[in-house]
Each structure stands twice: as C-alpha cells, then as structure tokens.
Amino acid sequence: MSGGMTIASLLAPVTGQPGPARLTYAADWMQGRTLYGGASALVAYTMAVRAFPGLPPLRAGQVAFVAPVGEEIELSAQIIRQGRNVTQLRSEIVCDGKVALTAFWLFGEGREANAVHPSALPEDWPGPPEDNEAVTHSFAPSFVAKNFELRHGQTKGTDRGATVRRWARLTEAHELDPVSKLVLMGDVMPPGAMRAMVRQGPISSINWSFNVLDPESRSKDGWYLAENASQHADAGYSSERLRLWDAEGRQVLDGLQCVAVFG
CATH class of the missing domain: 3.10.129.10 (Hotdog Thioesterase)
Structure with missing residues (x-):
C-alpha cells in the first residue's frame, strides 16, 4: 500500500x-x-x-x-x-x-465490577469471517474500496429488513491502538434505512453517539462484524443503531445515529 x-x-x-x-x-x-x-x-x-x-x-x-x-x-x-x-x-x-x-x-478508569451483564451474541450469527464470501459489488464508496476488505454478514435470500451487516477489516497493516480502530470502523456501513428506501438518493449521517464496551479489543485478524439497523425511518430521517462485534461474537461498540435520508 x-x-x-x-x-x-x-x-x-x-x-x-x-x-x-x-x-x-x-x-x-x-x-x-x-x-x-x-x-x-x-x-x-x-x-x-x-x-x-x-x-x-x-x-x-x-x-x-x-x-x-x-x-x-x-x-x-x-x-x-x-x-x-x-x-x-x-x-x-x-x-x-x-x-x-x-x-x-x-x-x-476501570473499576471492580459491581454489575456484570455480557451483551448477547448477535441474532442470526453469520459465522466467522472466513466462512463468509467476499463482498464484490461495486456500489461501496471509493474510500471503503481503498481501505477496507468486506465479507458478507447476512444470509443471502433472507429478509434483511432495514439492516446492513458486513464483516469488515482494514486492508492496511496499521499501528492503530484498539480504540482508534473502533472509532475509524464504527461508522463504516451505510445506514440500514438504505434497504427501506423506495428509490436511491443521498444519505448523510448527522450525528453518532457510541459506547466503547472493550477499549482493549483486538479481534482475530482484524475482523469486526459491523451492523447498521434502522429502528425507525420517516419524514426524511432514520434513527439507526450501530454495533460492532469481534470475530468471537463479543460486542465491542454500541451506538446510535441520526441519518438524513434524501431523495
């Protein structure tokens, strides 16, 4: 590179x-x-x-x-x-x-835990990245094609609703610390509202709020399962839930986003 x-x-x-x-x-x-x-x-x-x-x-x-x-x-x-x-x-x-x-x-700073409640595995776990095919379609923005390798994270042919989910990893052998990597990757998927759009049009993220669940996350081979799911879309806006899981299925990032849906 x-x-x-x-x-x-x-x-x-x-x-x-x-x-x-x-x-x-x-x-x-x-x-x-x-x-x-x-x-x-x-x-x-x-x-x-x-x-x-x-x-x-x-x-x-x-x-x-x-x-x-x-x-x-x-x-x-x-x-x-x-x-x-x-x-x-x-x-x-x-x-x-x-x-x-x-x-x-x-x-x-971390403290001794007084509450322990691990996040659940994602529903419809697609299996590890190596069991999923590479994403070959060309509609991804050029920055994604240049910087990320993607694999499918949803079963083809099933009703995917208003959810976009892919395995993703950076193609570069980088030296990013774990949190910087999560920040860089946490917003990489297009909004789930894309799957609910009647016709193609521009989509723009307005904000992004997220919690880091594992600031020391080092997922196997750099793969993370990234998901954007529209919780509600109407009147030109979509409320999206953004999540990242590591290759073992542990959730590492939990987020919410408001997206403008044009067209």
Missing part, C-alpha cells in the same frame, strides 16, 4: 497543538465532499488524546457531523471536567471559519 494511504499519514498533521492543520492525505478517505465520518471522528479523537496524553480509556463519544470536513482544518481540544476516575473533554474541527465537527469524549 502506498505511503500516502496509511492512517498514520492521515493523522500525522494532528499534533495535539490547537490551530490550523492540513490533512494532506484526506483524499483517500473522502465520501463525496467530506471526510468519511469515522475518519473525521478519529481526527477529533486523536486531537483529544494527543493534546492531553495519559487519559484513561475512552468509554463513550458523542459526535456531531455539522458540515463537510475538508483538507484545510483548524483543531481545538479542551478538558471540560476532570474527576478522580472520569475526564470529559471536547474537541472540534473547524473548516472555513465554521464548526464542521464537534465531539464530546468521556474517558474513564
């Missing part, structure tokens, strides 16, 4: 210092006019952890995709509150003088 396409190259301009930055390799991660949501969220997350090293593990994020994120950006990060176990922090991406992405991050 060419040097330009690495995730480290994309994130290199994010030094943790507030102010202007140029994402020289943004082109490899563009989705139409904007940086793909997972990549722009990762830029904001990376700004937070590079500005304030030594934070506890990330437990949750709330990301608002306000306007397109391009190559020329300005970055900021500030601690809103730092307690004994929990630190809450905001980071923002500004483009053309206006906020393009604002994110609120919750970092928290």
Whole structure:
C-alpha cells in the first residue's frame, strides 16, 4: 500500500497543538465532499488524546457531523471536567471559519465490577469471517474500496429488513491502538434505512453517539462484524443503531445515529 494511504499519514498533521492543520492525505478517505465520518471522528479523537496524553480509556463519544470536513482544518481540544476516575473533554474541527465537527469524549478508569451483564451474541450469527464470501459489488464508496476488505454478514435470500451487516477489516497493516480502530470502523456501513428506501438518493449521517464496551479489543485478524439497523425511518430521517462485534461474537461498540435520508 502506498505511503500516502496509511492512517498514520492521515493523522500525522494532528499534533495535539490547537490551530490550523492540513490533512494532506484526506483524499483517500473522502465520501463525496467530506471526510468519511469515522475518519473525521478519529481526527477529533486523536486531537483529544494527543493534546492531553495519559487519559484513561475512552468509554463513550458523542459526535456531531455539522458540515463537510475538508483538507484545510483548524483543531481545538479542551478538558471540560476532570474527576478522580472520569475526564470529559471536547474537541472540534473547524473548516472555513465554521464548526464542521464537534465531539464530546468521556474517558474513564476501570473499576471492580459491581454489575456484570455480557451483551448477547448477535441474532442470526453469520459465522466467522472466513466462512463468509467476499463482498464484490461495486456500489461501496471509493474510500471503503481503498481501505477496507468486506465479507458478507447476512444470509443471502433472507429478509434483511432495514439492516446492513458486513464483516469488515482494514486492508492496511496499521499501528492503530484498539480504540482508534473502533472509532475509524464504527461508522463504516451505510445506514440500514438504505434497504427501506423506495428509490436511491443521498444519505448523510448527522450525528453518532457510541459506547466503547472493550477499549482493549483486538479481534482475530482484524475482523469486526459491523451492523447498521434502522429502528425507525420517516419524514426524511432514520434513527439507526450501530454495533460492532469481534470475530468471537463479543460486542465491542454500541451506538446510535441520526441519518438524513434524501431523495
């Protein structure tokens, strides 16, 4: 893979210092006019952890995709509150003088568990990635084709409702930490509402709120089962549940998203 396409190259301009930055390799991660949501969220997350090293593990994020994120950006990060176990922090991406992405991050030390309730295996578990065929269709956005390998995660011919589910992994041999990888991959599927659309039209994520269930997740061979499921779609919006499972079927990310459905 060419040097330009690495995730480290994309994130290199994010030094943790507030102010202007140029994402020289943004082109490899563009989705139409904007940086793909997972990549722009990762830029904001990376700004937070590079500005304030030594934070506890990330437990949750709330990301608002306000306007397109391009190559020329300005970055900021500030601690809103730092307690004994929990630190809450905001980071923002500004483009053309206006906020393009604002994110609120919750970092928290682990404690001895007083409640243990493991998440359930996904319904209709498709089996491990190696048992599923590669996705060969060409409708995926170019950033997906460039950066991800996909395998089917739903049985063909069954009623998939308003759910899109695929095995996905990064094609690059990267050095991302586990949380950065989850942030980058957590929004990679198209909205489940796509399966309910009467006619094709643009779809745009407006926000993304997620909880990190395993900040140390290292799934076998880098594979994660990514699912976007519309819980309700009407009036031009869809409420989506976003989930990621590792190759063993353990859920590692749980999220919610509002999506604009045009056309």
